[in-house]
Structure formats: structure tokens, C-alpha cells
């Protein structure tokens with residue numbers, strides 16, 4: 001709202017590769033109250049969440065090696081796993097490095 005707000009970019013850690021990135025370069029995955037695990041594009045759903053880079057390898061790694069399950073502290077139901085895999089399939093192979101607007 002204020003034009004003079006500090007230029008501090010919120011950062012999060014990817015649960016698969018542990019890279020710290022700007023929040024907008026990551027996708028939040030959240031465990032809902034019923035145990036369903038969903039992609040949360042707005043980052044506003046409540047529940048235990050984890051972040052993954054906006055690139056397919058991290059999602060595959062997170063799903064295959066249980067990184068996401070560790071982050072969410074629960075087993076991911078098969079149905080949610082399928083949803084996440086489908087989402088991951090639509091992601092690029094690597095995150096395009098955006099040129100830094102400021103040093």
C-alpha cells in the first residue's frame with residue numbers, strides 16, 4: 001500500500017534442495033486439515049506447509065525421497081501425490097534465473 005515500503009524480499013527454503021530463494025520463486029505445498037496435500041499458489045491456505053522450487057527436479061526429488069513428507073510430517077496420500085506429480089509435470093526443468101533488478 002505504501003510506496004516507501006522496504007524492499008525486503010521474503011525468502012524460503014526448498015524442502016528438496018535446501019536452496020534459499022525469494023518466496024515467489026518457490027511454490028508452497030500445504031497439508032490441509034483432512035490430510036490432503038495440495039499446491040497452494042497463493043500461499044494463503046492455512047495448514048502445515050513446505051516450499052519447493054518452481055522446477056520439476058525438486059518436486060520429483062521431494063516426492064520420491066520423502067523430503068516433502070518429512071517437511072509436512074505426514075505421509076502424502078496417493079491421490080495428493082498424483083495431483084502433485086501432475087503439477088510438477090507442468091513445471092520447467094530448471095528455474096529461469098531472473099536477472100537481479102538491484103545488486
Ligand SMILES: [Zn+2]
Nearest residue numbers: 014017053058
Ligand atoms: Zn529446490
